[in-house]
Amino acid sequence: MGEEPLVRWDWIGRNLPVLRELLVDNAVMALVPVLAGLLLALPLGLAGVRWRRLYQPTVGVMNVVYSLPSLAVFIVLIPITGLATRLTVMVPLTFYAMAVLVPAVVDGLAAVPDHVRQSAVAMGFTPLRRLLQVELPIAVPVVLAGLRVATVSSVSLVSVGALVGRGGLGYLFIDGWQRQFPTPIIVGIVLIVLLAGIADLLLVGAQRLLTPWAGSRTRRRA
Amino acid sequence: MITFDGVTKRYAGGTVAVDDLGLEVPTGEITVFVGPSGCGKTTSLRMINRMVDPTGGRVLLDGVDVTTIDPPTLRRGIGYVIQQAGLFPHRKVVDNVATVPRLLGWERRRARARAMELLERVGLDAALADRYPFQLSGGQQQRVGVARALAADPPVLLMDEPFSAVDPVVRASLQDELLRLQAELRKTIVFVTHDIDEAIKLGDRVAVLRVGGRLAQLDAPARLLAEPADDFVREFLGRDRGIRLLSFVPSGDLPLRTDLTVPVSTTASARGTAEPWLALVDDGGRPLGWIAPRSLPDSGTPADVRPEPYGTFVRGRDPLRSVLDAALLSPSGHAIAVDESGRVEGVVTREALDAALARATGDARG
Ligand SMILES: Nc1ncnc2c1ncn2[C@@H]1O[C@H](COP(=O)(O)OP(=O)(O)OP(=O)(O)O)[C@@H](O)[C@H]1O
Ligand SMILES: [Mg+2]
Numbered sequence: 001m002g003e004e005p006l007v008r009w010d011w012i013g014r015n016l017p018v019l020r021e022l023l024v025d026n027a028v029m030a031l032v033p034v035l036a037g038l039l040l041a042l043p044l045g046l047a048g049v050r051w052r053r054l055y056q057p058t059v060g061v062m063n064v065v066y067s068l069p070s071l072a073v074f075i076v077l078i079p080i081t082g083l084a085t086r087l088t089v090m091v092p093l094t095f096y097a098m099a100v101l102v103p104a105v106v107d108g109l110a111a112v113p114d115h116v117r118q119s120a121v122a123m124g125f126t127p128l129r130r131l132l133q134v135e136l137p138i139a140v141p142v143v144l145a146g147l148r149v150a151t152v153s154s155v156s157l158v159s160v161g162a163l164v165g166r167g168g169l170g171y172l173f174i175d176g177w178q179r180q181f182p183t184p185i186i187v188g189i190v191l192i193v194l195l196a197g198i199a200d201l202l203l204v205g206a207q208r209l210l211t212p213w214a215g216s217r218t219r220r221r222a
Numbered sequence: 223m224i225t226f227d228g229v230t231k232r233y234a235g236g237t238v239a240v241d242d243l244g245l246e247v248p249t250g251e252i253t254v255f256v257g258p259s260g261c262g263k264t265t266s267l268r269m270i271n272r273m274v275d276p277t278g279g280r281v282l283l284d285g286v287d288v289t290t291i292d293p294p295t296l297r298r299g300i301g302y303v304i305q306q307a308g309l310f311p312h313r314k315v316v317d318n319v320a321t322v323p324r325l326l327g328w329e330r331r332r333a334r335a336r337a338m339e340l341l342e343r344v345g346l347d348a349a350l351a352d353r354y355p356f357q358l359s360g361g362q363q364q365r366v367g368v369a370r371a372l373a374a375d376p377p378v379l380l381m382d383e384p385f386s387a388v389d390p391v392v393r394a395s396l397q398d399e400l401l402r403l404q405a406e407l408r409k410t411i412v413f414v415t416h417d418i419d420e421a422i423k424l425g426d427r428v429a430v431l432r433v434g435g436r437l438a439q440l441d442a443p444a445r446l447l448a449e450p451a452d453d454f455v456r457e458f459l460g461r462d463r464g465i466r467l468l469s470f471v472p473s474g475d476l477p478l479r480t481d482l483t484v485p486v487s488t489t490a491s492a493r494g495t496a497e498p499w500l501a502l503v504d505d506g507g508r509p510l511g512w513i514a515p516r517s518l519p520d521s522g523t524p525a526d527v528r529p530e531p532y533g534t535f536v537r538g539r540d541p542l543r544s545v546l547d548a549a550l551l552s553p554s555g556h557a558i559a560v561d562e563s564g565r566v567e568g569v570v571t572r573e574a575l576d577a578a579l580a581r582a583t584g585d586a587r588g
Binding site: 115137 | 293297300307309313
């Protein structure tokens, strides 16, 4: 084993189809929960703004969920969602994403300056139109910042699922460890970091595109 | 016309912000609500567009109780401008201005065309249309706020301390701009401020409110200065009421003397005259200052001396206050009258000014 190189390129070459499959699996299991989490966080966040009293308990519950060890949650879910299924991994990840995104939605809406909201009211926006055309668009930068955190952590959390038989690129860690063979482990780490990095870059791009006006935040501080 | 009919607002906490307010805001005029902080100005204003509903009495818009009108519909017909402008940070200037027309269902192109028209009206460069609000100065933002409030051509405009967050120079120019716009548009404007000078400058009528939301006095500015209803109003108006009152007295009918000027290019000695002071005028008809003929050297011409300081006013445009100011700036005690282009029309003597001042204070009392 002493002569074993750190990365065996021929192994990569031989396993390209498998690697691609794992990469796609990892991306799907990471990103679908973020999307689902966002969709769920929007109404919850709105409710939190509308009924202030609901907000603290909601965040409390979210934080408790966030503190649960992911492996424990996966194991608890196996009888319901099955061993080695995508669902077993994606359900907890959805909750983790929500734990980040519900506060982001609430903070984003709270960041709408009061005079802006007041002037929208005074101009004759109906409440729904005000929400859709004024408040949510102004909340976008804060929500997107939360989305970046949720996405990156989701991509890397997927690999824990390998311990219950479905962990995307995480499979490579177990494989490499069991066979005392470093190449899969290194390839796994590199691919996860790449995946997270690309997802993050896409979100930054979306941010530039969606909120050209958000220069206001940084420039005003400068 | 907007009518406050025994309007009271008691907030949930028990604060009575407005107490039995009764007044009329005439169509096409600027009515200013002025008073110390917390006297209920904003509350009163917001009862017009139903951002606050009264707990007693009624607010009528052209005879219709506003609480019978659906708020969004009511508000789209009433322009509203606030201190921080309240611009939408995520929309370009042109789209901010087009907001209410869009709410009213105008198609996008027509709304934007209208917005461009208004930007020009309020004195903003068309190049600013594609900027976002954070790329504008405070004064520019306020102008956009005014343009946005006017976009759907509402007959009524509510303005809540719209100019109090900008520096004095910009504030003065925004005030002048508003008066110029109002001369064209003749909107029914309710303007809230805590600055009495702003109230006096802008208001056709000024309502002074006292804390507790009660009306202390409602009058034209000159009448307010001349005859404050009580100590509270007198104190709120502050010092120099007499001088400030002169801002409302026209200068057009002052007698002019044209024999007290002398061109700088004259070759004759000016010593012959019995007048102690003459106004020296350059070849273009512009004033250079005062000279004392007796101090000229024997054969001297007016060009030989350095003229003394002077003050001018534009006859017909400037009020009596400017005439007094011009007279005080001159060692002669006379004021030089000029036309709009700055050319000397003649001189108002101290005696003529005294007579006008005596008449003015008499008139203001009567
Ligand atoms: N939403 C509210 N709930 C309870 N009290 C209020 C509310 N809004 C205003 N008040 C109270 O009503 C009174 C009048 O307030 P308002 O804002 O109308 O005063 P204002 O004349 O506009 O003052 P300022 O010059 O400081 O803007 C104040 O005592 C204020 O604390
Ligand atoms: Mg106020």
